[in-house]
Amino acid sequence: MTEIQHLTAERLEAYVEGLLDQSDRVVTESHLVGCARCQHELDEWLALFAALSDLPELEPSPNFADRVMAHVRVSPRQAWQQQAARASAALARVLPRTTFGWGLATAFLALPILLGGGLTIWLLSQSYMTPRSIWAFFTDQLVEGVRAVASAALSWMLQTGIAAWIAERGGGLVATAGASGVGLIAAAAALVTMLSIWVLYRNLIRTPSRNSTNYALFSF
Amino acid sequence: MPAGELDYTSLTDQQVVQLAREGRERAFRELIGRYQRPVFSLIYRLVRDRERAEDLAQDTFIKVLNALDRYNPEYKFSSWIFKIAHNTALDQLRRKEPETLSLDGSPHARTAAEMEASTITPESGDENPEEYTLNRQLGADIEQAISTLRAEYRTAILLCHVEGRPYDEIAQIMGVPLGTVKTYIHRGRKELMQRLEHLRLC
Numbered sequence: 287m288t289e290i291q292h293l294t295a296e297r298l299e300a301y302v303e304g305l306l307d308q309s310d311r312v313v314t315e316s317h318l319v320g321c322a323r324c325q326h327e328l329d330e331w332l333a334l335f336a337a338l339s340d341l342p343e344l345e346p347s348p349n350f351a352d353r354v355m356a357h358v359r360v361s362p363r364q365a366w367q368q369q370a371a372r373a374s375a376a377l378a379r380v381l382p383r384t385t386f387g388w389g390l391a392t393a394f395l396a397l398p399i400l401l402g403g404g405l406t407i408w409l410l411s412q413s414y415m416t417p418r419s420i421w422a423f424f425t426d427q428l429v430e431g432v433r434a435v436a437s438a439a440l441s442w443m444l445q446t447g448i449a450a451w452i453a454e455r456g457g458g459l460v461a462t463a464g465a466s467g468v469g470l471i472a473a474a475a476a477l478v479t480m481l482s483i484w485v486l487y488r489n490l491i492r493t494p495s496r497n498s499t500n501y502a503l504f505s506f
Numbered sequence: 507m508p509a510g511e512l513d514y515t516s517l518t519d520q521q522v523v524q525l526a527r528e529g530r531e532r533a534f535r536e537l538i539g540r541y542q543r544p545v546f547s548l549i550y551r552l553v554r555d556r557e558r559a560e561d562l563a564q565d566t567f568i569k570v571l572n573a574l575d576r577y578n579p580e581y582k583f584s585s586w587i588f589k590i591a592h593n594t595a596l597d598q599l600r601r602k603e604p605e606t607l608s609l610d611g612s613p614h615a616r617t618a619a620e621m622e623a624s625t626i627t628p629e630s631g632d633e634n635p636e637e638y639t640l641n642r643q644l645g646a647d648i649e650q651a652i653s654t655l656r657a658e659y660r661t662a663i664l665l666c667h668v669e670g671r672p673y674d675e676i677a678q679i680m681g682v683p684l685g686t687v688k689t690y691i692h693r694g695r696k697e698l699m700q701r702l703e704h705l706r707l708c
Contacts, residue, residue: 338667362529371575
């Protein structure tokens with residue numbers, strides 16, 4: 287005698303939800319026709335779904351809206367307020383939310399500092415290393431890096447023809463404004479650049495202070 | 507509706523939110539009107555105390571309406587408000603053990619008047635008295651069975667069956683993977699089947 291393979295609860299649930307594809311649905315329905323047990327189980331699932339979907343939505347007490355509105359700011363939001371709120375929400379999404387998250391982020395950020403600090407301490411502990419030699423090593427590396435970048439940029443400009451374009455336009459400028467004219471333009475550009483650097487320095491690096499004592503303390 | 511006045515009911519949630527951001531009180535009230543029943547129902551069935559559910563639903567709306575600037579219109583407004591309601595109710599559940607559900611009023615009610623005042627009111631009212639009594643009893647049994655489920659199963663089941671939210675939106679609201687939502691709903695239903703079996707409802 288062959289044992290009847292009944293439908294699983296998952297299959298019946300998916301059938302009631304309408305999640306079965308065409309072929310599975312046909313197989314399920316043909317089984318249900320001849321199996322009283324599975325039909326009974328199906329009826330139970332159908333009854334549960336019907337009972338759940340008949341659950342009513344409940345009503346809060348009257349004046350609920352008034353009580354809420356008593357605590358809501360209705361004034362129109364300025365564009366900058368909306369942008370600030372969106373920026374704050376974006377920041378909140380990026381920031382860790384749990385103590386564990388904060389711990390992980392702190393550890394991640396502290397890692398390079400600890401590694402760099404450890405390396406420096408180890409280097410200083412070596413008899414042949416001095417702070418001056420370490421400084422010289424790092425500044426040399428920096429200068430070499432800048433040179434490499436400048437060299438790469440120059441070769442790229444030569445390859446792409448940008449240098450030729452500048453030389454051509456520069457030649458045209460000399461021809462029309464004369465050498466002294468070009469010198470004047472270059473001097474004006476240099477002056478503007480120096481002024482810009484000074485303004486940046488005063489505002490970003492050495493913040494001006496009305497307190498002369500503090501100013502003297504922070505001047506160098 | 508007077509000519510020239512905006513018909514808020516025909517607007518999408520996103521459009522109403524935009525009007526609320528512009529400072530129109532009517533838009534705030536429209537959002538409350540659209541979501542007060544779904545939000546209150548979800549919270550009530552989670553915390554099982556009318557008074558607390560009212561307070562938590564109120565907190566949810568205050569949080570949402572005061573933070574409309576932070577709402578990202580790319581997402582559904584319903585997902586956002588349900589997520590805040592769900593989190594607000596869960597915070598409360600973590601702080602305090604849930605109490606027994608009573609459809610006949612708050613367990614804190616001491617007099618008949620307090621009991622009557624705190625009785626929950628179903629949305630539909632077009633039944634005859636016999637049907638009303640039968641459905642009320644049936645509803646009470648199902649409510650009782652739902653109240654015994656784990657909070658996660660309860661939220662998933664309610665959002666799926668009462669609010670008709672799709673699985674992916676429920677996953678977004680609950681902050682869990684889609685597969686977890688499917689598991690919650692399947693296990694929740696199976697537990698309900700077992701609990702309702704002796705009542706011959708299924």
